[in-house]
Amino acid sequence: MLKLSRRPRPKPGYGEVLVQVKACGVNRPDILQRKGLYPPPPGASDIPGLEVAGTICEVGKNVKWRVGDKVCALIAGGGYAEYCLAPAQTCLPIPQGLDFIQAAALPEAFFTVWTNLFERGRLKMGERLLVHGGAGGIGTTAIQLAGALRRAEVYATCGSEAKRSFCEALGARKAINYQQEDFTERLLELTASEGVDVILDIIGGPYLQANLKSLATDGRLVIIAVQGGAKSEIHLPCIFLKRLTVTGSTLRNRRLTDKAAIARKLLKHVWPLLERREVRPIIYTTLPLEQAAEAHRILENYEHIGKIVLVP
Ligand SMILES: NC(=O)c1ccc[n+]([C@@H]2O[C@H](COP(=O)([O-])OP(=O)(O)OC[C@H]3O[C@@H](n4cnc5c(N)ncnc54)[C@H](OP(=O)(O)O)[C@@H]3O)[C@@H](O)[C@H]2O)c1
Incomplete structure (x- = not known):
């Protein structure tokens, strides 16, 4: 208490x-x-x-x-x-x-987003980004900074319709309500099956395989929290077939x-x-x-x- x-x-x-x-x-x-x-x-x-x-x-x-x-x-x-x-x-x-x-x-959100999106995730101009938990403190910062500094095409996940509209009003091209839709399916549909270049993830274990599937060739997955759990089993070949990078950091x-x-x-x-x-x-x-x-x-x-x- x-x-x-x-x-x-x-x-x-x-x-x-x-x-x-x-x-x-x-x-x-x-x-x-x-x-x-x-x-x-x-x-x-x-x-x-x-x-x-x-x-x-x-x-x-x-x-x-x-x-x-x-x-x-x-x-x-x-x-x-x-x-x-x-x-x-x-x-x-x-x-x-x-x-x-x-x-x-x-401080907490801006230091975290800076180091993870731009330093570890190496988000480049015009790339596609998926932000999990788009309506949170980190998510709202990531959506804005990715747009303002990299003109990125930003996607976000969130758990309600109110949060979905908020993320879109803040600059996300599309926010996906994960309670209603499978985010990977929706994302691949929205990106002509190409996927995104960078994912900022806070869910961890339960999202790992889906995140890898949602990444484009040479994509970077940046994990900064494991709100959904710390363990996962994944199909490893997609890492070398798509030349993916899995990284993360804690501030x-x-x-x-x-x-x-x-x-x-x-x-x-x-x-x-x-x-x-x-x-x-x-x-x-x-x-x-x-x-x-x-x-x-x-x-x-x-x-x-x-x-x-x-x-x-
Ligand atoms: N590694 C680091 O250096 C570092 C630094 C700061 C924070 N963090 C961590 O990063 C995480 C986010 O921080 P925050 O300040 O943004 O927390 P927050 O404000 O609580 O935001 C978390 C968001 O995630 C959403 N969410 C929950 N389950 C989800 C799911 N399955 N899929 C997608 N979204 C989901 C939540 O709402 P809805 O489900 O309703 O959408 C909420 O909006 C926290 O776990 C925090 O501890 C790490």
């Missing part, structure tokens, strides 16, 4: 800042952590919360930020709080025109230097899109920190579209 408690205000160490949290994004791993299935990495706070936005109120040594700077930050834990430590290198300025709530919804345990490199890329390539309103964080609801349990309930029931944000 989640309950509020008092902790001492943390002190920033070398390369860290202390953020007075104005808003904090809620993510699926927070639920796993609450259940004891996803312990924070060594050295990270045991308080949940992987992303915040707020004002820097104290700085450690070797930090370019100043007290008073407004930032959003990717953190390894500790976001569900009034004050939270963040590595200076994974703080980013709040894009002009966005408020703290919108900014708090950026939280990456080295700080890797995360800092992603932050620099986002600042250069994605922050201008946010400032020009070509891409936007999708906020489903904002709740007070005391209602963190309600935020988890909504997420667990997949009621949301986009992100849920807590406000201390």
